[in-house]
Amino acid sequence: MDLSSNVSESEFVVVGGGVVGNCIAMGLAAKGKSVALFDEADNAFRASRGNFGLVWVQGKGAAMPTYARWTRASAHLWKDFADELTQSTGISVSLTQRGGYSIFLDEASLHQRAGVYEQLKNALGGDYPFEVLGHNAIKKEEPQIGSQVAGAILHHEDGHINPLNFYRAITNATGRLGVTKITRRVSKVAPAANGFIIHSDNAGSHHCSKVILACGLGTAELGRPLGFKVPVRPQRGQVLITEKLPPLINRPSDEIRQVNEGGIQIGASAEEVGFDDSETIETTAQLAANAIRQYPFLEKAQLVRSWGALRIMSQDGFPIYQQSTLYPGAYYATCHSGITLAAAHARLLPDWLCGDNSTIAKQGIAFSEFSEGRFNDS
Ligand SMILES: Cc1cc2nc3c(=O)[nH]c(=O)nc-3n(C[C@H](O)[C@H](O)[C@H](O)COP(=O)(O)OP(=O)(O)OC[C@H]3O[C@@H](n4cnc5c(N)ncnc54)[C@H](O)[C@@H]3O)c2cc1C
Structure with missing residues (x-):
């Protein structure tokens, strides 16, 4: 991109170069959209560099079955997504999805959690593959487990990756797909004719038709002037x-x-x-x-x-995906499980951002439940 010109242009701007921003940018670019991605310098807060690397299903959405569906849709897409990343970048993210545990040191907590999963299983029409393992059963699976462990819940859809290799792969993939990377902090997103002007520190201005704020803890500052609550x-x-x-x-x-x-x-x-x-x-x-x-x-x-x-x-621990009611074309996306949801963000969310709700609806997901309308004004 020519930073010397006063106003540059792309159809989409994604603000935030963590995993959420990169996955969204990857999906939009794969659909043939022109995308510019702004990211602050390396001293920014960046959960994408410090996470635990789980692609995790169990426990997600016990109080919101739509979130459980969204999580599972992503977990099911992960294998294909990881293969695509490896093919395009040569970087393996070391995905394994052979199940995972929640381990309990006391029987009461184990059975209490199993009860919660039973309720979620009912809410999901019986499709939620988990098993309760007592001490001897978990010891058979994990011979190193300690004598103080009462048992575990094994959920067969859980898995994990190498998160640093994943971050490297996803940033590499967006580059290969032609996403323009601009390493600048965005200071303001201003509504303008036919879209938005992105103002950034020392990088002039950039015009776009649509803007997605995916900048983690920086989202509130940029989003509130656009009418978002960002709780x-x-x-x-x-x-x-x-x-x-x-x-x-x-x-x-x-x-x-x-x-x-x-x-x-x-x-x-x-x-x-x-x-x-x-x-x-x-x-x-x-x-x-x-x-x-x-x-x-x-x-x-x-x-x-x-x-x-x-x-x-x-506020409630669930993701938020919201288009501005004041300034249509401005969106934000935030979640606390951006590794687990990476495949959904790359493969499903871009259609919604392009105005097509059918891809997500076909997964049986009531996507409007993720809007910030669920939070009271305070
Ligand atoms: C300890 C820990 C363990 C975790 N474990 C897991 C796990 O096992 N599985 C899982 O699914 N999730 C896990 N997560 C959560 C996961 O890491 C996050 O959901 C994910 O990284 C969020 O990505 P993000 O892109 O939204 O935010 P971030 O990674 O924080 O990235 C935000 C980006 O926005 C940029 N930015 C901010 N403001 C601006 C601005 N004004 N202009 C330009 N750029 C800006 C920053 O530079 C940064 O690069 C964990 C998180 C933590 C902290």
Whole structure:
């Protein structure tokens, strides 16, 4: 792109170069749309660099079956999506989808959770493949499991990836599809004739017909002047990783997984501390102690790295996809499970952004439930 010209042009602008923005840009470019993607510098908050790498179904949408359907639609698309990424970029994201666990240290919590999943299964017409495993059954699947573990729920649709390779692959894929990358912070999105003018720090102005704010924790600042509420907040998660070890864990759980390169990843906390992504000894110690109760061999493993990152959390924890009622053509998209939903964002959401609701409706998903109209003004 020629940054010396005063006003550049594309049909779509995506603001935000995390996984959500890149997946949307990839899907739009694959449909033949001209797309420019603005992203702030590397010192920005970026959950896409600090996440746990789960493509996770269980537990999602217990209080909103439409979210469970959306999550499952994405999980079902993931294999094909991962293959496409590898074919186009040569980067493997190391997807495995052989099921995953929630592990419980007490029977009461295990059965309470199983009850919640039974209700969700009913709401989904009986199609929700999970099993409750007692201690002996989980020990058979995971010989390293500790004696304090009461049992686990195995959901057969859960899986995981290598999140850093995925981030590399998706940014590479958007480049190959011709998305124009502009590494500048957007300071304002101004409604204009036939669309919007994107104002960015030191990069002149850019005109587009449609703009999608997918800039994580930066969405509220840009979105509110466009009439959006954007009820999201940061929530810190801390994650630990051990030295590389031989294969010891068969399937991931929502707290512990062995990554394709051998390290055991342990996470993630959920802390309401505002815009603070630092690590703390106290939480690191809690995460490690919990992990050792589940897998005692971890007592002897060396931790090599830990980090904190900020989730983008809506008021009710579910995604928000909204077009501006004041300025049609302006949208925002936000969620706290952008890895799980990546395939849906690349394969299904772009049709909606192009005005075609039928692709998502065919999946049996009542998409309007994701609008921000579900939140009261406050
Ligand atoms: C600890 C942790 C564990 C997680 N584990 C999982 C998991 O296992 N599975 C899962 O599905 N999800 C997981 N997540 C959530 C997942 O990482 C996020 O949903 C996802 O990364 C969100 O991507 P995003 O693109 O919306 O936001 P981000 O990754 O935060 O990216 C936002 C981008 O917008 C840019 N930006 C912001 N403001 C502006 C502006 N004004 N102009 C230009 N650019 C701007 C920033 O530079 C940044 O690149 C986890 C998150 C955390 C923190």
